[in-house]
Amino acid sequence: MAYEMSVHAQDPKVGRVGVVLDAIAHASKESGDYEHVDIAVAYASTKGVRLLKERLSSGAWTASTKRFLVSIDFGFTQPNALKALSELDNSEVRIPNARAVLDSSVLRPPSAFHAKIFMFGGEEWKDLRALIVGSANVTASALSTGAEVVTKQIWRNNSSRTVAWEHLKRAKPVVDWFEDTWDSADLLADVLDEYRQRYRALPKPRIPPEETTRTTRVFLASPTEHVITGILPVQLAAAKSLWVDGSSIIRNRKPRPGNQLNTPRGTRVFFGFDSRNVSKNTTLGYVEIRISGHDYVKKRSIRFADNGMDIIGLPIPERYGVGTYQDTILIFTRDPTHARFTLTVTDQAGLADRRAAAANNVELSMSHGRRYGLLF
Structure with a gap:
């Protein structure tokens, strides 16, 4: 088994733009013919989902079973982003603490869900091929223009009794946490309509705050209206x-x-x-x-x-x-x-x-x- 670990810092002030999305795409590519993708993030936006979908267009991504844990804490996640994730091939979305959040007049959770992990692998934890842990949500800002740091770990040719195997075993608590959280999370279908109504009642603008920055707007500018974009x-x-x-x-x-x-x-x-x-x-x-x-x-x-x-x-x-x-x-x-x-x-x-x-x-x-x- 071979093991690779790298740290990726994204910061537009020093020209490091799109680093997080590059790291995720590289993890997907290096994972080969993976069968499962598990992603947990605090927030998601429609533009972030679009960037992720456009970049991860390989056969393995399309064919894989995809599970998304995305919070609706404080009303930061866009309902259409949740719907877009659920419409990806072989995809299911669940919402941690959804009922408790919706019971709050201000969509405040009992405790904030703030995890950000991306996992590519097989059905069992020992088949994990890539793990990204860091600060990035599935928003356009986090994936491209915000100041973010993520750590990427990749395992190849899994077999026991190697140094890499010891690193893989250290990742097992992350896999276990995802499974436990997944089992207790609410089905998207059970809460989406109610959340959409509550979201529409929020003060405008209903855009994730991080996507209102000038840097993100420049990155997302229309290629039909601008001579350069991205x-x-x-x-x-x-x-x-x-x-x-x-x-x-x-x-x-x-x-x-x-x-x-x-x-x-x-x-x-x-x-x-x-x-x-x-x-x-x-x-x-x-x-x-x-x-x-x-x-x-x-x-x-x-x-x-x-x-x-x-x-x-x-x-x-x-x-x-x-x-x-x-x-x-x-x-x-x-x-x-x-x-x-x-x-x-x-x-x-x-x-x-x-x-x-x-x-x-x-x-x-x-x-x-x-x-x-x-x-x-």
Whole structure:
């Protein structure tokens, strides 16, 4: 038997977005042809269920027997999320303490149900193949954009008398707890209609509080209305610095060096502009940019060009001690004042130093291979 344990920290402030969902998907994949899935969470939302369903689309997930323990404590779980979970193939949902919660005028439980576990395996505890324990509910925020930490454990080729077997035995209390809680929980069909009525009577908005954050709304933005969605705009909005390979400077000042930089569509988000679709040749707005050691240059435009890229208007290079931007590395860093950025013109060695000093860095590539990235 082989045993693997890893810890996964998700935090959009340092660019770690979608980490929890990745960990769950990896556990599902590494579990092979598992037959049973047991999940217990405090809260669930319709958007969280959708993310989970879209990501776990393997044959094993579809064919497996799925059991969900989800609380309705304080009215945070959306009724439609419970219904969506129950409509998954081979799925059953039960509600811990449901009757006691519904007997409370404010949906307060006798004791809060706050467990978060995801288990993939067989019918018996010794067939457990993957276990995730941590802070994440089945909400879009918890799975993608909230600050969360989970521990993932995976067992392969189960057999006794190994070190991994000892680790597996330590997981048995979690399996036993799930079974005991499952046996005492209320059937969803017995409480859903009443809970839906009580939920509708709650003060608006009836959205899990964690899903009202700007970060989660950016992550869930409609791909038909925005040029970029999902992880990248969240990272762009949070990054301290953006670096771009300067091998595609527009030669707009011939014969003098150019000062317009092609960047991927959506880069505008780093500079504080919305990611919504606009027509080509639209000026999105202006920022102030200074070369390190010089004053700010006002009205540097950010424009969505007819080539489908976001073009940044840079300071005139020779006025600020720069021979050319071509074939350099350009690092834009947010300054404390809104819409102000410091531009460092450097090389690969300078970029390596900045990356080494960052809390996290994300390297990206444009469609034609030119590199860019984010520093946190």
